[in-house]
Amino acid sequence: MNSIIDDHSLASAGAVRMHWFRERMPVVAGVNQTFKEQQIFKGKTIAVCMHIEPKTGFWIEGLLGGGADHVYLLGCLGTTKKDTAAYLASLEHITVLGKEGDTYEDHKEYLKLVMEHKIDLFLDNGASLILAHHELNPGWSPMGANEETRSGKLLIEKGQVETAYPIVVIDDSPLKQILENAVGVGQSVVDGFMRTTSLLVGGKKVLIVGYGYCGSGVAKKFRGLGATTLVYDLNPVYQLKAKSDGHIVGELQELIPQADVIITVTGVFDVITEQHIPLFKDKVILGNSGHYSFEINVKAIKQASISIDQVKEGIERISFGEKSLYLLHQANPLNLAGADGNPIEIMDLGLGLQSYSAYRIVTGLETLQPGMQPVPDDINESISQLFIESLK
Structure with missing residues (x-):
């Protein structure tokens, strides 16, 4: 599947802008290095729904560096940065589906395209992937999912969606609540x-x-x-x-x-x-x-x-x-x-929670239960310690 983005020629500009963010996200940098060394996602296909902007871009690099067979990245409505989308689309083993002016109908079409592929892991924002999987019933299930937002959790509850796989709700983490x-x-x-x-x-x-x-x-x-x-x-x-x-x-x-x-x-x-x-x-x-x-x-x-x-x-x-x-x-x-999103240091923490939770799904699935659940306490403690160290 080819990427659907605004302008492939912006890839170089997007790559240059990434430097500022890589240097200021030590938590994600450390996790990305662990993923690379352990090849934690080797053989896995990952679907991500996230704001396509540079902080997300650095985090996505960690998924690719961690050996993912393929990453399908869907943007969120109204927040895609064209140069970041172009940079990520220029990398191998990734399909980027997100334009600056996408409508809700465009977003739903992207979801249908992704659901045509067997996905091992959902890293979701707004429950787009989780709800699309439930509605389209493609005949397969992921091993697990993260859900980033309160909006996503409320939509899952409203739809009375019950899953056979675990959903780690990042927004239920006290770190996400009180800091991000x-x-x-x-x-x-x-x-x-x-x-x-x-x-x-x-x-x-x-x-x-x-x-x-x-x-x-x-x-x-x-x-x-x-x-x-x-x-x-x-x-x-x-x-x-x-x-x-x-x-x-x-x-x-x-x-x-x-x-x-x-x-x-x-x-x-x-x-x-x-x-x-x-x-x-x-x-x-x-x-x-x-x-x-x-x-x-x-x-x-x-x-x-x-x-x-x-x-x-x-x-x-x-x-x-x-x-x-x-x-x-x-x-x-x-x-x-209207701007560049949450401060870089704050998203270093938030995306660190995403990474650690994804790591837990892949390596410790037996410790999780089907359906929605909060981020495990030991992950909150580990990310807190890493974040404190990064601020010294």
Whole structure:
């Protein structure tokens, strides 16, 4: 199968950019070396669904160097970096399926192509591979899978998908929750907002919808830059936590009219819809930092408009006559669509969890149970120690 990417001529540029990231990811570098020495994936075919960007690229090099027969890499919607995709597609034993402007329909077609091949290991993000395997029932099963996100876990639960193979949920790791989610996502979403809009954060009223680990981190970073932060969450416990953290809390219909900026980070769909248009302040800015853009029902909101204009790269003005709103990056994850994603050091930790969990599936399958389960405690401890050492 040939790679489906934007521009193969960007491979050299993508290769040059990789140097910066390789030098700053010591945890992944160490794991990649172990994989190479042990040829841990020899004879294995691996399917990966992940954001195609340089940090992922370095991690993918470890899978290839570890002897994988073939890697099928699918991008996530709205976050593919064209030069990284071209660089990876230039390597041997890998097929890259991801373009910058892919639609959900494109993504589903890529999944069908991958499911035509017998896959030994799923390394998933948003449960795309796991759900496609369940729906298409290709007649084979992987030995195991990782699932990176809260969104993916919720989708598996919602679909009542039961698997005969283990699924290690990376997002259930305390390291993922308190470092990558709360610290990394918080910084990177604000970075994406600032790069996309060139606006001052201080003085703005920013509504964060969802106050889990990611949402709390996003709210904290906006507040730290001088924004007045409003928070809504369905869970009263999380609302209480947001209140005690110094944010303004209330019901969604009370908070939306006050907001200059609205950021969704919930892991579920249709949080902001066309029904909220009458509540929006004129010129409100909408963005999303959840895995899927469907947290904001962009299609329904656009159908209710009278005009749509591209006013700047990554910004659309959607007008309704008496008011308008500005949508950032089609509601794709703001930190990657508008910037370079989570900080390098944070993703060194997160991708280290992915690598160690994949290693456990391949070498210690008997220690795992069918279905979803958290990252084993000893892996959390090992990655913590490696990360501490890398910061010295």
